[in-house]
Amino acid sequence: EKGGYDYFMLKEIVEQPKSVADTLLGRVGVDGTLTLDEMRLAPSDLRDIEKIVIIACGTSYHAGLIAKYAIEHWCRIPCEVEVASEFRYRDPILNRQTLVIAISQSGESMDTLMAVRYAREQQARVLAICNVNGSTIPRESDGVLYTHAGPEVGVAATKTFLTQLIACYLIGLYLAQVRGLKFGDEINAVIAQLANMPEQVERVLATVEPVRNLARTLSDASTVLFLGRHVGYPVALEGALKLKELAYMHAEAFAAGELKHGPIALIEKDLPVVVVVPSREGRSVLHDKIVSNIQEIRARGARTIVIAEEGDETVRPFSDELIEVPAVPTLLQPIVATVPLQVFACELALAKGNDVDQPRNLAKSVTVE
Numbered sequence: 133e134k135g136g137y138d139y140f141m142l143k144e145i146v147e148q149p150k151s152v153a154d155t156l157l158g159r160v161g162v163d164g165t166l167t168l169d170e171m172r173l174a175p176s177d178l179r180d181i182e183k184i185v186i187i188a189c190g191t192s193y194h195a196g197l198i199a200k201y202a203i204e205h206w207c208r209i210p211c212e213v214e215v216a217s218e219f220r221y222r223d224p225i226l227n228r229q230t231l232v233i234a235i236s237q238s239g240e241s242m243d244t245l246m247a248v249r250y251a252r253e254q255q256a257r258v259l260a261i262c263n264v265n266g267s268t269i270p271r272e273s274d275g276v277l278y279t280h281a282g283p284e285v286g287v288a289a290t291k292t293f294l295t296q297l298i299a300c301y302l303i304g305l306y307l308a309q310v311r312g313l314k315f316g317d318e319i320n321a322v323i324a325q326l327a328n329m330p331e332q333v334e335r336v337l338a339t340v341e342p343v344r345n346l347a348r349t350l351s352d353a354s355t356v357l358f359l360g361r362h363v364g365y366p367v368a369l370e371g372a373l374k375l376k377e378l379a380y381m382h383a384e385a386f387a388a389g390e391l392k393h394g395p396i397a398l399i400e401k402d403l404p405v406v407v408v409v410p411s412r413e414g415r416s417v418l419h420d421k422i423v424s425n426i427q428e429i430r431a432r433g434a435r436t437i438v439i440a441e442e443g444d445e446t447v448r449p450f451s452d453e454l455i456e457v458p459a460v461p462t463l464l465q466p467i468v469a470t471v472p473l474q475v476f477a478c479e480l481a482l483a484k485g486n487d488v489d490q491p492r493n494l495a496k497s498v499t500v501e
């Protein structure tokens with residue numbers, strides 16, 4: 133059942149184009165109209181929403197961080213993201229006009245479940261994004277959007293992360309539609325691009341062999357840093373989490389703009405630094421800023437591993453390793469930029485002899501607080 137692979141994780145990484153297609157299936161009409169039936173929240177309810185709060189743990193939290201960029205940009209609704217374990221202990225402000233989005237692959241994470249219960253007690257409406265049909269979190273929520281990624285056996289979330297992102301995009305775009313298309317053309321263009329995502333992920337997978345080779349050379353590194361900006365920042369966080377849980381290595385992610393506020397002191401000769409470069413479309417200022425960050429760290433001797441969109445020649449002179457991903461709209465870039473980081477962590481862990489399906493000390497679903 134591992135489909136010829138030694139580990140479920142390898143199979144699940146390769147399955148991602150199909151998983152992404154399955155999340156989209158039946159939800160995007162030919163004219164771009166979105167149908168999210170199981171959401172069970174009426175358009176009139178969604179028009180009243182004044183604030184969105186996303187709660188989740190681990191990788192699902194990273195999906196939530198990316199969703200914030202998309203939802204605030206497309207819908208102009210204030211959106212907060214919080215790790216579920218912190219949420220109910222700080223007296224958060226919730227009411228009937230708050231939409232809480234709980235993201236959980238398993239639907240069983242106790243931290244997220246307790247946050248959902250708390251939010252409902254405070255009269256907020258709760259929408260779950262979940263992969264496991266009939267699990268507890270969707271049963272206790274007002275509505276649900278299933279990711280339909282199929283069972284994920286590897287402890288590390290891979291295909292479920294990509295499909296959570298798709299679900300978040302669908303919700304953001306749907307909210308924008310029901311609330312009256314502020315950026316109609318952009319929304320329609322993104323909806324059209326979503327349909328290409330399975331193919332784009334396929335293209336990334338076809339070119340990851342150099343990432344595998346690179347990962348094998350780094351198994352003795354004591355730490356790996358990850359930098360990103362905009363939606364590339366949560367991608368960097370996700371790359372670092374994968375490395376910790378699979379390769380048992382110290383890894384840390386920073387928003388690239390924070391570098392000069394402290395972390396740059398860590399940069400030394402040969403330190404591997406992975407940089408997720410935002411796509412140039414609509415964000416060229418950010419792009420230029422991150423290119424100067426890459427120059428700064430390279431000037432201090434770091435080994436720069438750069439993930440950038442195809443054809444981005446500006447980064448090449450400063451990249452010790454350049455990993456190219458297809459050019460897609462900025463907000464969708466995490467779909468393609470995350471895949472090389474999954475492969476990187478998986479291969480590095482395998483090079484160290486670790487069991488990537490069942491990393492030490494971890495469980496697939498965390499059912500205690």
Ligand code: M6R
Nearest residue numbers: 190191192236237238241288289
């Ligand atoms: O099932 P959930 O999405 O609620 O799980 C949340 C985290 O425990 C989970 O994403 C964890 O961080 C993964 N092992 C990461 O790969």
